[in-house]
Amino acid sequence: MAEGRYPKVTTDPSTAPDQRGVPASPRFPELEQRVLAYWAEDGTFQASIDQRDPGENGSNEFVFYDGPPFANGLPHYGHLLTGYVKDIVPRYQTMRGKRVERRFGWDTHGLPAELEAMRQLDIKTTDEIHEMGIDVFNDACRTSVMKYADVWQDYVTRQARWVDFEHDYKTLNPDYMESVIWAFKTMFDKGLIYEGFRVLPYCWNDETPLSNHELRMDDDVYKPRQDPAVTVGYDVTSAGTIDGVDFTGKKLLIWTTTPWTLPSNLAVMVGTEIDYVSVTAPDGNDYVLAEARVSAYKKELFPEADEPTVTWRGKGADLLGLTYDPPFTYYRGHENAFRVVAADDAVTTDSGVGLVHTAGAFGEVDKEVTDREGIEPVMPVGKDGKFTHPVEAYVGLQVFDANKPIIQDLKNVSGPVTPGTVLLRQESYEHSYPHCWRCRQPLIYKGVSSWFVEVTAFKARMAELNQQIRWVPEHIKDGQFGKWIDNARDWSITRNRFWGSPVPVWKSDNPEYPRIDVYGSFEEIERDFGTLPLNKDGEKDLHRPWVDNLTRPNPDDPTGQSTMRRVEDVLDVWFDSGSMSFAQNHVPFEHNEWFEHHFPGDFIVEYIGQTRGWFYTLHILATALFDKPAFSSCVSHGIVLGSDGNKMSKSLRNYPDVSEVFDRDGADAMRWFLMSSPILRGGNLVVTEQGIRDSVRQVMIPLWNSWYFFQLYANAAQLEAEASTASRDPLDLYILAKLRAYVAEMTEAMDLYYVADACEATQRFLDVLTNWYIRRSRERFWNEEQDAFNTLYTVLETVCRVTGPLLPLTTEEVWRGLTGGRSVHLADWPSVDDLPADDDLVARMDAVRDVCSATSALRKARKLRNRLPLAGLTVVGADVTGFEEIIGDEVNVKGVRLLDAEADEAKSYGVEQRLTVNARAAGPRLGKNVQQAIKGSKSGDWTAVVAPDGTVAVTAGGLALEEGEYTLETVAGAADDASAVGMLPSGAFVVLDTVVTPELAAEGLARDLVRAVQQARKDAGFQVEDRISLTIAGTPTVQQAARTHEHLIAQETLATSYAVVDAVESAGDVSEVSVGEGDKATIAVVLAD
């Protein structure tokens, strides 16, 4: 390695060792690929973990739980976004000295995997699965589920996310599954798991019930749907009378959008406080309905009359106990059924008729009411959603398909319809209806047997433990997540499917000798069955069908006839992923000591929807099993939207292609774009190509240019820089103090997971670095000041470290080029204590920048171009002591004077006073007159008279103002021809001498020439240190200025030979330029020998 040459190390093959230097404009995606290759070869990731000691009992570990994705397609921006956070936080913690293991996880079980397998096998029904054999089917699931694993790994690697794929965990591993059944059993033993019959949303196509969080996984689940709605009259059979009115033969009207549930009708619900009437219709029947609904049925009930013929009027409570003939004959005689029952919560008169048809097993409320009334539910619908015995007329018909014949039979009172039943109205009704989030088929509500976690029994504890979790954004804790817990219902955890962790329950097949065994380990299973569940390769395997094959005689059956058989269900996949915190390490069978010290985990991050998904199930299981939260802090970010502000959609192609962005803009640019957005604080983010390119421009290029600048001059000077804060130069001290503040900001932001704040701080710091420090220090680098190089080296090296997690690839190349070290990601996070603080200096330098801004504005206003030197600038009332030279240089004036604001001279610069009325103070006293005072203060119609005793009497618009009702300030007034006055935000002001003498004009012209020559040098492709031969021709004014300022021009342009002539004849690069006040000049540059 050549001493004093940069880059010290590079991945760029185009940079030969003897010809160092970095490209001014690198192609970032290519640079990234080279850094990735370097990491792979170097083993940097592993080294970053290995170099950190886990500490006693892992006290020095930072525990990150990687939520397992279900890889059923290519990763999209949402996954990448989460992935970037999952990378940034561990990188940061590693630099802070922690050991951070990062195991990738795969969610492998469940319906999505089965559906994919069914698609590949081209089968549609569960019967076909049974036919081919569960083992064959599950093999297909196992294969299909890892189909995208390689692509995922490619994407994750390309995004520069450091993850351990080698020691990944999969929910299908026997160890993982053993932990899962352990969890089931432990909760069962605690009495937190029960088997029940519950009405659940049920997908007849996938043949599985959906848990309530699955139901809402997707926003499109509720979609408008057209259903037939029928109004049916049931024939009252009770002989009794109400209020002396005989109800026998009257018709109880009900309204339903699910005619297919009518054969299963068991009761009619009314609201006890609702007013009901009995109305005689033209068809001769008396119909009972809510009074409020009568007018909605005018056509049927009183088409010709103004008023209905009311034969009875009363409350719902009066109707209770009425009995009726069910609309279909199948369940006639069903115990306790076919009565009018009360359900005040469920019955409204907003729609329908105010009496509600009740089919016990097909509605949640229905089930609740029939349970209360002691009515056994009936279930004439099979798992495939088709009618079964005893509803013989429609057997084999899917329920939605059965609507039609059912309505037909009702209309004709034919088939199984009970005589006396009336179809009063038939209509089409559009309503919002739930659909399966997987297959998009309309769901039905159906009573099914399922196992439940009794979340309601410990949700109060979940709410308490939630208080121990730090949420980003904060409001999730008591908002979305807290509220979801408060409304938690029992969790249906079983699925009547094939590919999943088994429900570890064996039941006796003879109800006369009941017995239930629950198993929580391979060992327990082996003990009772004498063998492990083994698959066809002889490996232990808890999947179906192997686990189903284990049976044994029922020990509680003296006859020895009955057998213990496993219940066929598998567990909800969310039970798998919710077990991740312990199951990934096979707890409690292994690593218990480790688990003791690493639970709860330190950090998780996923999108906000996981508040009812993974965050929720992790929390349920952690609470139930360990009485602790599963994680101590959680970032839940917003949703990534397409470029049109809508959800990203493949078919709409409303987002940039991920791999194209990697290839064109790079992974760091995408990382920056996603991480600097409000999405990590809960907002949503619209992905646009422009936004990604802006990150390159606003951050990566400035960073790279600073590095390019450094190496350009360091190499030109052949010097070696070192980390040092020893410089006493004010600019150096300023940037180091700024750096210190920046490091402090970064540390705080990263500790709080406010990644977007860290990005913003970085952008602000880079602006100060490039647009002030480097620009103002250029000459010092040209003059080879070691202090300047050391300072810039220190700044760049430190910036690389603190932005390492945010731009891991770019900073790696820069940092290694700068230091020659192995990796910035193996370095320690910088400490503010290593950097000097100087608040006073920072304040003064910020004032300097204000002075320069104000002066530039004056030049602009007076049309005095910057290259034209001016005689002087007076700064009044701003402390910029010690920076006169910098100001003079920056705004191109010969002299800078500082004046105290109180100095007599300061008062001579046309300074005025301005009166501002404080409306808040004066308003209440003056009332409407305050407007007059305000007007006066603005128009100049005001006075301020100082009395001999020093008090001030102020009037505005003719109204006297009291102390505190106004503010009187000094502002710069109008200037004259010879000077211009400009205000600073602080109230200080600057006075610029605007007189242009011939001498100044000539010097300005000379500087125009310098600029033109520099441009010509650049156009000719000369190196910065190349010497030239320079010839200048032009008007007499030009020639005179060129002669007067020969020294300046020659020195600035590195001209070793210099000539001013009437006409340029030389060879070389000749250019015509306009200089000064419209003078023409011709310049020629030739490389000097």
Next chain:
RNA sequence: GCGCCUAUAGCUCAGACGGUUAGAGCACCACACUGAUAAUGUGGGGGUCGGAGGUUCAAGUCCUCCUAGGCGCACCA
């Protein structure tokens, strides 16, 4: 459907308790500057503060209604 939140420049968002001329960043235009910079500096255009009423000396800010969007809950037979 019920509840909560939001609506300010082309885009993303600030605008305690009502207070006078509604700001910032990005984007756009002009000029300036440039021996690292695909940068930068200065200035400018751009807003009936979602709409309509009301309270007040004074409303982007408070109240009512409406409209649009988001989120949560429920699913209604």
